Amino acid sequence: MNMNIILVFLSVLSFLISLPRAYGDPWYEGHVCKDGMNFNSNSTYQSNLKLLLSTLRSNATHGSRDKISDGFYNATAGQDLDKVSGLFLCRGDVRRETCQDCVNFATSDLPQRCPVQKGAVIWYRECLLHYSNYSFLSTVDYVPYLCLANAQDSPNRSFGKQVRNLMDEAVNQALSTPKMFGTAKEDYSDFPTLYGLAQCTQNLSPDQCRNCLGDAISQLVECCKVRQGGQLLYPSCITRYELYPFYNNKLIASPTPAPPSPGSVTSSKGGEEIK
Template sequence: MDSLKLSTILLSLLSLATITQAQDPNYLVCSCPNTTTFTRNSTYQANLNLLLSSLSSNSTRNNINGFYNVSAGKDPDEVYGMFLCRGDVSNSVCRNCVNFATKDILKKCPIGKVATIWYDECELRYSNRNFFSAEYDSPVFFSNRYYVTVEPERFNQLVAITLSNISTRAASAPSGDKKFAVQQANYNLQILRTLVQCTPDLSTPDCRRCLAGAISKLGSCCDGKQGGIVIFARCNIRYELYEFYNATAAAEAVPAPPPVSLSPPPASGSETRRKGKGGVSTGLIIAIVIPVAVSLVLFYLGFCFLCRRAKSNKYFAQDNDVANEITTVESLQFDLSSIEDATNHFSADNKLGEGGFGAVYKVSKRFVRHLKSEEPRRSCIKI
């Protein structure tokens, strides 16, 4: 019976230890330069303990948006500290992460005046210099150990574009609110997940500059890698091909746009933008063909208009012009009475002028119609 009780107690303790271990935050990295240290039981250590206690107690507040900074002591032993929880975690997760960090950081950096520790859920930092007003300092970055095997350059481009897009959204949040954004992007049947965050006290320009500086460091640490993290004192960015944040909670914290994807690069023989011979794009062909086609149509319409106008003038001349061309000598052989009748007895009103063969008279329309009925193209008689 006693052995059964003992077994039950041991199982309970084991279960409790397992639950406690499961609730510990996911440790990422710690930075504590050995160049700046303090002496144990010194004033600096006392101020540091006071600061860590203040950070731990303030992590329970519900109106801090996952961020708090504080200082303790006076120069030269003054200590500056802060914590920042990931934008999608709950208050309880944030509190647990910060409480754990205040103890864990002293284990990993027992005598360092400057130290920073990061977990998936939060980060905690302290220093003997004031980093609150700095835009950003020297970053810490590390990457996923696996490389992208398919189109790594296009993957890097997609990462940079997506992080840049959500940086604008995060930075535009009012001062004091969470400056946090996440976004997904489709890549070769996988989902790229990205995250950016600034401390809520940063202004929009400062947050934007900090995140831009972090994105610019990706090439140094994470070129072609499946994931990467760049962390400054006041901002951080991260991307992975697996889900490292709570998408539902992130959407509730800061609504995100729908997933986006980078258009695939052109493939030979089946480009998204079709090309003609010699590699000329469809857009260029259209830009050339349309103006030429319009010009041809306008030329055709103008030609038809001129032809129609010329034809109209021709018909008008045929109906009204009584000075038609004389083509044969025989057409001039008329008797005198016909000529007198045609010229109204050689009236001066009908005289057109004189040439080398004598006076030229205009004949009457009645006479012309008479001539056309017998033999066409007679219009003028020389005397």
């Protein structure tokens, strides 16, 4: 997949995203099939992958014993060379029903886009899904990544510095919350209001989250410094800034805890090893 900067005409999309999206598919941002390691049809690995996706889908629907896991879950299936690891992350400001719909869609959509690859990742505006044949659940994944840039030029030459200051504030907020999700807003007397968002997958430690978001912001500022908005999406963390409000403040202020769920959960942040 071409990893060059994708220019998105947000002058049109900014209107579209303001419309209610209670129905329909999640907002697709991009995906990557990890080449080099493929599996055979009807193989043990494929069976384990199907089991993993079913587990992720089930935990998006039924929640977890730990309210921290609301909107995030990781699991593994199989052993040795046929072991597959995976996770989903829903953006911290989406409703639980939206999260469920996104994960349900992703667990069907990504295997169709990457039908034989052992590893793949897909990003939607509402959630991301990542699985692989190597164990990544205790590490930060910087590749593959997407950089999505607004087609409109930034208002002034100091815009990059203002974006970095904004995103640093969002990171500090993310590191202070269980969901590792933060937003920021900066008002200027002679400049449009800036809005920013930063989030990590909850399998990361605070230091790993800080490193992931720090690297993402550096990449974001570099690829989008002359643009009015942009996103840098890693498998382990996501960042975004815009000149318009794009996140849901009400849901950020009043998150809904996940209900109790039966089953064997072995991770304090939502995780399971499927034998």
